[in-house]
Amino acid sequence: MGVSYQLVVDCRSPGSLAQFWAGALHYVLAPAPDGFASWDDFYRSIGVPEDELGGGVDSIVDPAGGGPRIWFQVVPEEKSIKNRMHIDVSAGGGRGLPLDVRRERVEAEAERLVALGATRLATLANEGLDHYAVAMTDPEGNEFDIN
Known part of the structure; x- marks a missing residue:
């Protein structure tokens, strides 16, 4: 349990x-x-x-x-190194959906979170790989991904 x-x-x-x-x-x-x-x-x-x-x-x-x-x-100090743990925001809908649909959903969520104060870092996608994500940071620089 x-x-x-x-x-x-x-x-x-x-x-x-x-x-x-x-x-x-x-x-x-x-x-x-x-x-x-x-x-x-x-x-x-x-x-x-x-x-x-x-x-x-x-x-x-x-x-x-x-x-x-x-x-x-x-805490008194500012963030200085990469997170050892991070949040993955699941917005794509899962592998049961086509990659192009998941990509569109991930991009829409990335735009929404940028409007809330996030910063986009990178797109995480490789040709031929059934995966699409966007790496971002929150307003204090904590890394997270949208997939």
């Missing part, structure tokens, strides 16, 4: 990354815990110092309840 988990992304601006990834993954900003008007109010209640507050909503959740919660954790 699998265990539940949360994905944690180190970042400098949790509020803006939460907004980006909520839009990218069709997630929603996580509501503050019951009894609290905001996440800052909750964090104060558990002893987080005032100078660490004010980042906005720092987590997102799948509104359907199927995907993991994602928490954007503030």
Whole structure:
């Protein structure tokens, strides 16, 4: 039996990354815990110092309840090397569809995510290979792929 988990992304601006990834993954900003008007109010209640507050909503959740919660954790340093793990956004529809249909869907999703703040890095396709993807980065430079 699998265990539940949360994905944690180190970042400098949790509020803006939460907004980006909520839009990218069709997630929603996580509501503050019951009894609290905001996440800052909750964090104060558990002893987080005032100078660490004010980042906005720092987590997102799948509104359907199927995907993991994602928490954007503030760290002092900026990203400096390639991610050791990354997200693959599945937009093509799977290998049951023709490659040209998947390519069109991946390109449409890449355009949508660029409009949200992503940067396109490269197209990942080789002639004769039944695969098409686009490598991108989020607004803080974290790599991800659309396939």
